[in-house]
Amino acid sequence: MVIAGGGGVGKALAKRLIERGERVVVVDKDPSTCSMLREELGVEVVEGDATNMNVLQRAGVEHCDALFALVGQGNINVMIALAATVCGCKAGRVVVRVDNDRYLEVCSMLGLKEVVNPAKSVAVVVSEMVRGVKLTTLAEMYYKGYIDVESVKAEDEQYLQALVTKIAHMVGQECHPILVIRNSKIMLPEPNLKLKAGDEVVLIKRRSLMCAS
Amino acid sequence: MRVVIAGGGDLGESVARILKIQGVHVTIVDRSRKTCEKLAKRLDVDFVEGDVSDPLTLEEARIEEASAFLALTGDDSINTISSLIAKRYGVPRIIARIEDSSYARVCEANGVEVVSFVESASMMLEAILYHNKLIELTSLIEEEGLDIERIDYHGKTGELKIKHNDAYPIMVVRGGEVFLPNPGLKLKDGDRIFIIKRRKKLFYIPEL
Numbered sequence: 001m002v003i004a005g006g007g008g009v010g011k012a013l014a015k016r017l018i019e020r021g022e023r024v025v026v027v028d029k030d031p032s033t034c035s036m037l038r039e040e041l042g043v044e045v046v047e048g049d050a051t052n053m054n055v056l057q058r059a060g061v062e063h064c065d066a067l068f069a070l071v072g073q074g075n076i077n078v079m080i081a082l083a084a085t086v087c088g089c090k091a092g093r094v095v096v097r098v099d100n101d102r103y104l105e106v107c108s109m110l111g112l113k114e115v116v117n118p119a120k121s122v123a124v125v126v127s128e129m130v131r132g133v134k135l136t137t138l139a140e141m142y143y144k145g146y147i148d149v150e151s152v153k154a155e156d157e158q159y160l161q162a163l164v165t166k167i168a169h170m171v172g173q174e175c176h177p178i179l180v181i182r183n184s185k186i187m188l189p190e191p192n193l194k195l196k197a198g199d200e201v202v203l204i205k206r207r208s209l210m211c212a213s
Numbered sequence: 214m215r216v217v218i219a220g221g222g223d224l225g226e227s228v229a230r231i232l233k234i235q236g237v238h239v240t241i242v243d244r245s246r247k248t249c250e251k252l253a254k255r256l257d258v259d260f261v262e263g264d265v266s267d268p269l270t271l272e273e274a275r276i277e278e279a280s281a282f283l284a285l286t287g288d289d290s291i292n293t294i295s296s297l298i299a300k301r302y303g304v305p306r307i308i309a310r311i312e313d314s315s316y317a318r319v320c321e322a323n324g325v326e327v328v329s330f331v332e333s334a335s336m337m338l339e340a341i342l343y344h345n346k347l348i349e350l351t352s353l354i355e356e357e358g359l360d361i362e363r364i365d366y367h368g369k370t371g372e373l374k375i376k377h378n379d380a381y382p383i384m385v386v387r388g389g390e391v392f393l394p395n396p397g398l399k400l401k402d403g404d405r406i407f408i409i410k411r412r413k414k415l416f417y418i419p420e421l
Binding site: 008009011012013015016017020066068070093095099114116118119120121122123124126127128129130131146147175176178179186188189190204205206 | 216224281285306332335337339341342381383390391
């Protein structure tokens with residue numbers, strides 16, 4: 001995993017990924033940030049500008065599974081992602097941090113699909129807290145292995161019937177449908193909702209049972 | 214419901230936007246006139262220009278009538294101090310953005326809930342990477358006018374049945390274990406029920 005930008009969010013993500021046992025390389029151009037990361041996290045660090053292809057190559061971007069462009073400026077993050085692609089980065093996941101929504105359209109034009117706006121994500125957490133719900137509770141239960149969330153999609157009519165049968169069989173035993181996504185809109189899986197081709201069904205599962213099945 | 218937000222940066226603005234959609238009355242306090250003027254063009258909320266750690270500024274924002282105070286500036290010490298002032302005015306729910314762990318301890322010792330920007334943002338990134346659909350979907354859920362809500366159940370053991378059309382159970386948490394809301398699940402005292410619901414209707418009734 002390559003993380004470009006070792007500031008607050010980049011550092012916190014590096015820590016989480018290391019705890020999961022991932023091999024992480026952080027790229028940062030600030031020497032003092034680099035030595036702090038080495039000391040505090042013991043993580044592999046490449047000092048340099050992540051928009052520079054030599055620097056990206058030194059970080060092993062060609063062979064990484066995921067690239068996170070998390071520096072403070074959205075335009076730089078877009079550049080990092082583009083430079084990495086030119087370097088031969090074939091990572092399945094390229095996540096770009098964009099703080100300003102102006103860049104969203106640019107990103108989609110350039111084929112960068114995984115765009116995050118940290119302020120918006122954190123705003124969701126804060127507004128949930130106002131109502132007394134801690135999203136982190138849900139996340140924690142997921143990470144501690146109590147639950148898993150999975151989605152299944154019916155691409156065409158033919159698969160639809162098989163999917164309906166499969167879900168009907170699973171529900172009541174080890175999983176439970178919580179949402180249906182249709183044309184990027186969320187619907188509640190009410191009893192009289194008829195599934196259509198193209199629908200995505202989000203299911204919650206108990207982890208132990210999931211393993212058993 | 215009235216909420217006072219200290220700090221009109223990216224985070225304050227995004228939170229104000231979500232709360233506004235939920236029908237909450239929002240007042241943003243920021244020391245910069247430029248920020249207030251810029252936001253006033255984009256957001257239909259009240260503004261008070263001034264120092265958020267000054268009780269008079271907070272009084273101007275009618276802090277004593279607020280059901281929640283959110284300290285969301287980029288400065289831990291200002292967020293801590295303004296939260297403690299809000300506490301003196303009897304605001305029931307206070308949430309402060311804090312990055313430093315010793316400030317976090319001071320806040321928590323005084324009944325102020327703490328949220329860390331870098332921890333929350335990195336948690337979201339981790340969720341995206343490992344496909345935690347539920348967390349990934351939260352922004353979409355917000356936009357679609359749905360809420361995830363926790364209900365603490367107190368009462369006799371009984372069956373979980375939600376009669377409301379606009380609410381749907383996700384899971385039941387009992388003593389650190391998760392149960393799926395399958396037919397036949399018996400609710401017990403102290404269970405925590407997570408539901409997803411449409412925002413308009415504000416209650417649900419489990420039938421016992």
